[in-house]
Every structure is written in C-alpha cells, then in structure tokens.
Amino acid sequence: MKSGLTLRALSAISLGLLHLPSAVFAAPSGSCDLSKRANGTGTETEIWGGITPSKDLVWQPCYAEPFECARLEVPLDYFDPDGRKAAIALIRRPATTQEGYRGPVLFNPGGPGGSGVSMVLATGEALGTIIGPQFDVVSFDPRGIGRSTPRANFFDTDVERILFATGAGPGPLVKDGVVSGVERVWAQAQLVGTLAASHDDGYLQHITTENTATDMLRIVQAHGQEKLQYWGFSYGTVLGATFAAMYPDKIERMVIDGVVDADDYYSAAWANSLEDSEKTFQIFADHCAEAGPTNCPFYAPEPADILRNITALQDKLLAEPVIVKTDKFYGIVDHTTLRFTLFRSLYSPYLFYKPLANALAQLAAGNGTALLSVLGAPAPYKCSCDEHEHDFAEVAEAFSAVACNDGAEVPNSLGELQDYWNKLAGEYQFADYWGTIHAGCTNWPKNKKPFHGPFVGNTSFPILLIGNTAGTFLLEPLQHSVANPLSDPVTPLSSAKKMAKGFKDSVVLTIDAGGHCSLYAPSVCASQYVNQYFQNGTLPEEGTVCEPIFKNSFLIPAAESAGGNSSVVERGLTDEDAKLLAAVQEVAGKFGSGSNFPGVSRRSL
Ligand SMILES: *[C@@H]1O[C@H](CO)[C@@H](O)[C@H](O)[C@H]1NC(C)=O
Numbered sequence: 180m181k182s183g184l185t186l187r188a189l190s191a192i193s194l195g196l197l198h199l200p201s202a203v204f205a206a207p208s209g210s211c212d213l214s215k216r217a218n219g220t221g222t223e224t225e226i227w228g229g230i231t232p233s234k235d236l237v238w239q240p241c242y243a244e245p246f247e248c249a250r251l252e253v254p255l256d257y258f259d260p261d262g263r264k265a266a267i268a269l270i271r272r273p274a275t276t277q278e279g280y281r282g283p284v285l286f287n288p289g290g291p292g293g294s295g296v297s298m299v300l301a302t303g304e305a306l307g308t309i310i311g312p313q314f315d316v317v318s319f320d321p322r323g324i325g326r327s328t329p330r331a332n333f334f335d336t337d338v339e340r341i342l343f344a345t346g347a348g349p350g351p352l353v354k355d356g357v358v359s360g361v362e363r364v365w366a367q368a369q370l371v372g373t374l375a376a377s378h379d380d381g382y383l384q385h386i387t388t389e390n391t392a393t394d395m396l397r398i399v400q401a402h403g404q405e406k407l408q409y410w411g412f413s414y415g416t417v418l419g420a421t422f423a424a425m426y427p428d429k430i431e432r433m434v435i436d437g438v439v440d441a442d443d444y445y446s447a448a449w450a451n452s453l454e455d456s457e458k459t460f461q462i463f464a465d466h467c468a469e470a471g472p473t474n475c476p477f478y479a480p481e482p483a484d485i486l487r488n489i490t491a492l493q494d495k496l497l498a499e500p501v502i503v504k505t506d507k508f509y510g511i512v513d514h515t516t517l518r519f520t521l522f523r524s525l526y527s528p529y530l531f532y533k534p535l536a537n538a539l540a541q542l543a544a545g546n547g548t549a550l551l552s553v554l555g556a557p558a559p560y561k562c563s564c565d566e567h568e569h570d571f572a573e574v575a576e577a578f579s580a581v582a583c584n585d586g587a588e589v590p591n592s593l594g595e596l597q598d599y600w601n602k603l604a605g606e607y608q609f610a611d612y613w614g615t616i617h618a619g620c621t622n623w624p625k626n627k628k629p630f631h632g633p634f635v636g637n638t639s640f641p642i643l644l645i646g647n648t649a650g651t652f653l654l655e656p657l658q659h660s661v662a663n664p665l666s667d668p669v670t671p672l673s674s675a676k677k678m679a680k681g682f683k684d685s686v687v688l689t690i691d692a693g694g695h696c697s698l699y700a701p702s703v704c705a706s707q708y709v710n711q712y713f714q715n716g717t718l719p720e721e722g723t724v725c726e727p728i729f730k731n732s733f734l735i736p737a738a739e740s741a742g743g744n745s746s747v748v749e750r751g752l753t754d755e756d757a758k759l760l761a762a763v764q765e766v767a768g769k770f771g772s773g774s775n776f777p778g779v780s781r782r783s784l
Pocket residue numbers: 218242243300301777
C-alpha cells in the first residue's frame with residue numbers, strides 16, 4: 180500500500196462522539212511487518228491472546244515493568260450467570276510500597292469507549308503519585324471496548340472501518356440557529372445501525388454501563404476486597420454514579436471528576452453538556468486578547484474581534500477549502516476540520532490554545548499545515564499482513580455501543596432529528612458536533628430497558644465530585660470580557676452540583692479553570708485534596724474553590740507546559756507538591772497530545 184489513510188488519534192479523557200475530521204493521508208509508513216512489536220514485548224494480540232480469561236485475577240507481566248495484566252471472566256448477561264462469558268482486560272501498576280498496602284484504586288478515562296488499559300500504560304506512574312504509593316493503580320477496558328471481549332465491532336475488517344469513516348463527508352452546518360446537512364448524518368446513522376445489527380450475535384445489548392458497574396464490583400471482589408476505590412473522569416462519572424446508585428454500600432472512596440448529568444446521559448438527550456464549551460471558547464478569545472500579539476498569534480485587541488475573525492475563517496473555508504501537503508502527510512482543511520479542531524481544543528485550553536492560535540493565524544494566511552497538527556500529528560494507518568493484529572485495538576464503535584445501549588430510545592425519524600438539532604443549535608454554537616451523538620442512535624438495534632437511576636444513595640463513604648468553572652469568574656479583571664459570568668444563570672458546575680444532591684454527604688470541589696476534568700486544569704490544590712481523600716478520607720469543605728497553577732492559557736512558561744518545573748521554586752512549592760504538580764501535568768500532557776499507546780490506531784472521542 181502506497182500511503183496509509185489516517186484518522187487522528189484522540190484523547191481518551193473526554194466525553195462525546197466527535198464527528199471524524201476529513202481524511203488526512205499519511206506518507207508511506209513502510210510495508211507490513213509481521214515482526215512488529217508493541218514496545219518490544221509482543222503485539223497487542225500476542226499479549227492479550229496469551230492470557231487465558233479466568234474467574235480469579237491471575238496477574239502476569241505485560242508490556243514493560245512494572246505493568247501486570249489479567250483477563251477476568253464475567254457473565255456477558257448477569258441474568259444468565261451460567262451462559263456466555265465476557266473477558267474484561269485489566270492492567271495494574273502495583274503499589275510501590277507494601278507498608279500500609281491499601282488495595283486497588285480503579286480508574287476510568289471517559290468516553291464512553293475509552294480504554295483504561297491505555298490510560299494506565301501512559302499515566303499509571305503519575306496517577307500513582309497523585310493517590311499515593313500504597314495503592315495499586317488498576318484499570319480495565321470496559322466490556323465491549325478495546326482488549327475486552329466480545330468487542331463492539333460493526334465491520335468485517337479494519338480497512339472497511341477506515342474507509343467507512345473517511346467517507347463520512349463534511350459535517351453539519353449551523354447558520355443562524357438552524358442546522359443543515361442533517362440528512363447525511365441521519366443516513367449514516369441508519370447505515371451504522373444496520374451494520375451494528377448485522378454483526379450482532381446477541382452480545383451487543385449487554386454492552387452497558389449498568390453491566391460495567393457490576394463488572395467493577397466483580398473486579399473489586401476478585402481482589403479480595405469488599406468495597407470500591409475509584410476515580411472516574413467524564414463518562415467515568417456516569418459509571419461512578421451508576422455504581423453508587425446500584426451499590427451504595429460498596430463504596431470506600433469515589434472521585435467523579437468532570438461530572439456528567441447522568442439523567443441527561445441516560446435520556447440520550449445530551450441537552451445540557453455544552454454550557455462549559457461556550458464559556459471555554461470565550462476564554463480562548465479573552466486570554467488571547469489579554470496575552471498580547473507576541474503570546475497569541477491570532478491576537479486582536481478585543482475578544483469579540485477574535486471570535487469574529489474565527490467566524491470569518493470558517494466562512495472562508497466553506498467557500499474554499501485549503502489543501503495541505505507535507506513530507507509526512509497531506510490532506511484538506513475544510514469547514515468540518517476547523518470546527519472539529521476548535522471544539523476539541525476546548526477540552527484542554529492549557530495544551531491546545533497556543534498551538535490553536537498559531538494554527539489559526541497560519542490558516543488566515545492560507546496555510547493549513549499547523550491546523551492539521553494541533554491535536555497531534557496524524558499517525559498513519561497501516562494495513563497489516565496479520566488479519567488478527569488489531570483484534571484487541573480500540574475502535575470507534577465502542578462509543579455508540581455504550582451510549583446508544585445506555586440511552587433511552589431515540590425516535591427513528593429524520594424530521595424529529597432535525598427538530599432536536601435545531602433546538603440544540605438555538606442554544607449552543609457547537610451543536611453541529613454535539614448533535615451527532617443523539618443522531619448516531621436513531622437506528623439503534625435496541626431490545627432492552629436501559630438503566631435510569633435514580634442517582635441517589637446513602638453511600639458507605641461520601642463521594643468527592645470535581646468540576647471546573649470554565650474559568651470565567653476568576654480571570655484577572657477583563658474589561659473586554661463579553662460574557663458577564665456572574666450574571667449567568669446556568670453555572671457550568673450545575674451537573675456536579677445536581678449529581679451531588681443525590682449522594683449523602685458528598686462534596687463538590689471546584690477548580691476555577693477551563694477545560695475538561697481536573698487533569699486538564701492542573702492545580703496543586705486539587706491534587707492535594709484528591710491525595711488526602713484517598714489517603715485518609717478527608718473531604719474538602721463544601722464550597723472549596725481551587726485555583727489552577729496558570730491563569731492564562733497563553734502565558735504558560737514553556738518549561739512548565741512541557742511538564743518541567745522551572746518555576747516550582749519561585750512558587751514556593753514543597754517537594755511533595757512539586758511532585759504532585761509534575762504528575763498531574765504529565766497525565767494532562769499524555770492524554771492531551773493525542774495517543775501514542777501501542778495498539779491504539781484511532782478513536783472517535
Ligand atoms: C516501553 O518500553 C520502554 C523501555 O523499555 C519503557 O520506558 C516504557 O515505559 C514502555 N512503555 C510502555 C507503554 O510499556
């Protein structure tokens with residue numbers, strides 16, 4: 180094969196299906212190579228195919244020191260415990276001290292569809308630093324996902340999947356609160372639903388968050404423990420809340436971070452997720468104007484001008500897409516690509532805003548190369564000689580399998596979809612992408628009653644919820660800030676506050692920053708609270724607000740954005756705190772810059 184088709188690898192700590200960007204074509208990546216190794220220890224297929232699923236946790240070394248892997252056998256259907264089995268792929272980074280050993284803390288990176296195995300491979304050490312050395316850092320690919328089997332899969336081959344995704348065409352367009360281009364998205368959803376049904380041998384209906392919550396209990400019990408210790412991000416907060424609603428007496432520690440309104444999620448409406456996005460987009464303009472032309476290449480003196488300039492760029496691309504050709508990749512920057520990149524950048528202002536501003540400035544000058552690289556340079560898709568090489572890879576179907584199975588039935592009607600989308604677009608400017616989630620479930624082969632709470636419980640230990648303000652109210656006084664956040668009736672923390680109401684004595688910790696989850700708003704203060712919560716169960720006072728270490732996402736010292744600690748001494752941090760800070764930045768950096776985990780070729784969320 181001369182050149183590989185590329186789909187951009189995306190961060191795992193996130194929520195929501197993102198319409199895939201237009202295809203980017205990568206330069207030749209070498210011929211297929213059967214001896215290819217995942218980090219020198221075997222291919223993913225060799226690693227996971229080499230572990231026999233069992234009812235007990237049998238850990239064996241995998242990847243590289245100090246990681247250990249296991250496959251836990253669980254019923255595919257908990258109502259039929261003797262029937263067909265699923266195998267949950269687990270990984271752990273063992274506690275680094277046996278003194279005062281405290282058992283496993285389970286992690287979920289979000290999605291739905293995100294891989295916990297990939298998360299721990301990339302960030303297990305850093306996560307261990309944050310929670311403390313007495314805990315095993317443990318995660319798993321939830322059922323249906325990645326290395327867990329049976330895996331959600333709607334295609335006969337990898338190439339078919341890639342070709343399907345690259346044929347997605349331009350995304351929908353929002354103009355004056357009205358969405359156009361819904362027809363094509365709807366038709367694609369019809370096709371995806373049909374493909375899902377035709378590849379379903381009965382496994383699909385069991386890929387649910389409700390079942391994954393029970394899998395978590397099985398994992399805890401297989402560790403010989405009675406109660407769960409857990410830290411879940413984004414969609415991982417739905418998983419956490421579901422567990423808490425089902426097993427309130429089985430909680431030892433639970434942090435839910437970047438909190439989703441579980442009622443909204445299970446209703447399949449996805450109606451109130453976008454509040455933060457609006458404000459976080461505003462921060463791009465506010466911070467850019469504040470940072471000045473040297474630090475923000477897309478500078479204009481007024482934030483409103485910056486936003487207008489972005490709109491102008493979008494309009495220009497609608498009229499005339501820009502082509503990109505480098506030695507390593509080539510592709511097209513069209514309206515869809517730009518919208519996708521803008522929206523995706525909101526997840527992590529500290530990582531993406533500076534490169535985004537640079538890319539926008541270059542794009543305004545007609546050069547789209549930087550824009551295609553903002554979210555991480557495109558990685559080539561390689562055809563394999565071994566048809567089983569990607570059997571345990573993460574694939575995009577995982578998202579719809581979980582989200583559509585979990586969600587209430589979505590009417591299979593183009594007219595109703597158009598109405599839904601127009602309503603969303605009347606409220607949120609990023610409705611063009613967000614609406615694709617609901618749209619994706621229109622023709623879903625549904626045959627079960629989804630879980631829907633209620634999300635209440637007298638939990639055996641109080642839950643710690645973490646939410647970001649999106650940063651608006653603690654910005655340095657900005658005369659030119661368009662929004663007046665203090666008068667905004669809908670607080671971006673509303674979901675965390677709403678979910679907290681259901682769970683006895685739970686506390687919401689606020690980080691006054693933009694971005695998604697605590698890890699994208701590095702804050703020593705928040706990391707200290709998480710550490711103390713896991714270490715000795717201390718919860719912050721109700722109403723506690725932590726500040727991030729950097730206010731303006733364009734004014735981060737270079738060494739710090741790269742994970743260094745140049746100004747740690749200036750900040751007067753203790754060694755302990757400096758370590759926490761480095762750890763949280765490492766996690767953010769690893770996830771934010773796309774994924775280069777072995778075996779991860781593409782993701783949709
Ligand atoms: C891959 O191997 C290198 C060196 O052996 C190690 O530093 C790294 O952590 C490994 N990565 C993974 C994901 O196992």
